[in-house]
Structures are given as structure tokens and as C-alpha cells.
Amino acid sequence: MTFRESIPADIPQIQFVRNSVQENMLSDPALVSDKDCEEYMTTRGKAWVCEVRGIIVGFAYVDLKENNVWALFIHPEHAGKGIGKRLHKTMLDWYFSVTNKTLWLRTAPSTRAEEFYRRQGWKESGMHGKEIKFEMTSDAWKGLNRNP
Numbered sequence: 001m002t003f004r005e006s007i008p009a010d011i012p013q014i015q016f017v018r019n020s021v022q023e024n025m026l027s028d029p030a031l032v033s034d035k036d037c038e039e040y041m042t043t044r045g046k047a048w049v050c051e052v053r054g055i056i057v058g059f060a061y062v063d064l065k066e067n068n069v070w071a072l073f074i075h076p077e078h079a080g081k082g083i084g085k086r087l088h089k090t091m092l093d094w095y096f097s098v099t100n101k102t103l104w105l106r107t108a109p110s111t112r113a114e115e116f117y118r119r120q121g122w123k124e125s126g127m128h129g130k131e132i133k134f135e136m137t138s139d140a141w142k143g144l145n146r147n148p
Contacts, residue, residue, distance in 0.1 A: 021076065
């Protein structure tokens with residue numbers, strides 16, 4: 001497995017992974033355009049990918065403009081291998097190295113994503129429509145990542 005910062009040339013494979021998930025699916029894949037993906041990785045924030053034998057199997061995006069996790073998805077065939085956890089850590093380490101603003105995200109309830117974010121220390125801050133809103137503060141993240 002190789003983890004690295006994403007580049008615009010990765011977008012077709014990122015879109016493939018995004019549209020392969022079985023939870024938190026897009027109602028219409030056209031809702032997230034290639035242009036959106038490029039903007040979020042180059043101007044709004046940063047993105048990372050995980051590759052296995054040269055194929056992208058997971059990705060994560062964080063948005064500095066809105067202070068949120070825009071996306072974190074793993075291809076279903078690669079779930080449960082620690083890829084999401086490593087992408088998550090890389091993304092939050094970077095985010096909190098450039099800002100102390102509280103980070104937020106939304107995800108559907110009763111999903112593996114909800115369980116994942118709770119295990120990573122995110123705190124529920126209410127509902128946003130039918131989705132759960134979670135928040136992570138800089139202090140909370142630093143506390144979760146103290147060396148023993």
C-alpha cells in the first residue's frame with residue numbers, strides 16, 4: 001500500500017472509488033463533478049489517496065474554506081484493512097497543522113462511517129437533516145494523538 005497526496009490526474013480513479021461504495025451513496029453521481037474534486041484538492045484544501053499495485057483504493061479530502069471533511073471513502077473490497085484510519089490520521093494531522101479551527105463532517109446514521117468516526121474520537125454535535133453532524137477540535141485531536 002502506498003499513501004500519498006492526491007493530484008488532479010487521480011480524479012478518474014477517485015470517482016470510481018466514490019461511486020463503488022455501498023453506504024453514503026450519491027443519489028446522482030453527477031452531483032460531484034471532476035471539477036469539484038479538483039477544486040477541493042487544489043484550492044479549497046488537500047486530498048490524499050491510498051494505492052494498491054498502482055490502483056487507488058481509498059481517498060480523503062479536507063476543506064479549509066468550510067472547515068470540513070469533504071470526503072473519506074474506501075473501495076468496499078479494501079474495507080477493514082486500516083486504510084481509512086491512516087488516511088484519516090494523515091488528513092487531520094495536516095489540517096490541524098495549518099489551522100486550529102474546529103473541523104466538522106456529516107454522515108448517515110447507522111452506517112460503518114458513523115461507527116468509524118466515533119472510534120476516531122469525533123463528537124456528535126446534532127443532526128443536519130437526516131445526517132449526523134460530528135466535530136473535532138484541535139485540542140481533542142492533539143489529546144487523542146499524544147505519545148504515551
